[in-house]
Amino acid sequence: MTAPQAVVVGCSAGGLDALKILLGGLDPALPQAVLVCCHSGSDSVELLCELLGRACPLPVFEALERQPVRGGAVQLAPSGYHLLVEADRHFALSVDPRVCHARPSIDVLFTSAAEVWRDALVGVVLTGANADGADGLRQLRRLGGCAVVQSPSDAEAPAMPQAALDRAGADHCVTLEAIAPLLNRLCLP
């Protein structure tokens, strides 16, 4: 695997607390873009960005369509839209039907990011009560990316990380507390 250029993160039930811990532990010098898909159920992710921004040393904001993916920043999928990445590394949104009852869908984000960054991508699946992210993570691994899954026994809702392990496997299966240090190691030269 080459040096990662981006990190994609997916979470669902229990995701807010997990994200606070993960993003809170990131190194402020991280040059990669961190793209997050979180099933939050609310109409907007504005508040979520604000809460996470307080915990995280990197800026946290909503991904906007047609804008370039920004390195050294955390960008969240807007609620109600799928987030995709174009080959020229700009964001695109869609209101295509829900996938596994979810929009934004982790599978959609991971699959499109995997095609752009191939083996220069790290994918992280956190707590959640469904199977979203498992197919996307499998695709990400098939294209050479590195898969990190939160240990199901450590997750508030184990179904999602378990599905990811079952369908995609993982390069690293660790506790939530260990994920940020791992990402810092993988991402910083």
Next chain:
Amino acid sequence: MSHEATEPAAADPGIEEIELELFVRAMQRRHGYDFSQYAPASLKRRVRQLATQLDCGTISALTGRALHDAGLLPKLLEGLSVPVSDMFRDPAVFRVLREQVLPVLASYPQINIWQAGCAHGEEVYSLAILLEEAGLYERSQIFATDLSTRALQHAREGIFPVREAQQWSRNYQAAGGSRSLADYYSARYGLLKLDQRLRRHVTFAQHNLVSDRVFCEAHLVLCRNVLIYFSNPLQDHCLQLFHDSLVRGGFLCLGLRESIDAAAASTDFAPVDAARRIYRRTGGEWRRP
């Protein structure tokens, strides 16, 4: 799990890119529909899904069908064009239309509204209800257009799964509705049918934003979550189309997460409520302040 449960993925992204290019070319040359300026990432997803749905192992196999099976065109257009919508989707937008836009439109003796990309008509019926409740419907005309003939057929019928009723009723209330949405539909056998009287001033017609021209002088253009699928040049082309269709001071309403170039917006459209993506056409010609 349901059919849509798995996210189809490329066997080999490099090869698939070539296949996609050839498919787009085939659609253009064989059927005259040009998808070459759609945003590639989501177009690719949909073409892939169509291939899966039609039991074609690859996009190349789908291209074969597109070339040789002429009857398949409506199905292809439907699959490529995502007719996904809701009544009073984003209620806050419909509230602004009700409270700020309709009172201005009321000053015109005849009100023309163009709804571009109307999908299954959810927003068309929503608009008709707004106009009805504002007492403006008798002097209004809604032109509801879409690329997909199947979507338009569905829109004409106004039949939807009854399970939508709960969410749509909530949306209607949140948009400032003064009655009950149930006054506008009847429900039977798990389906709801919208009152067909709401259609009396609606004209449904196929119109392709890529290749067709301005066809009416509009006081309001509603085009939500359509440009989101287009690349920048095609988005720009459509904004000009809307500009040329609108009367001076006419309103443009886009999707909540759609971004229009700030520079363009300032010369050609002035924000009425930028957060809700509602603008007014400024005077003058396109891109000439």
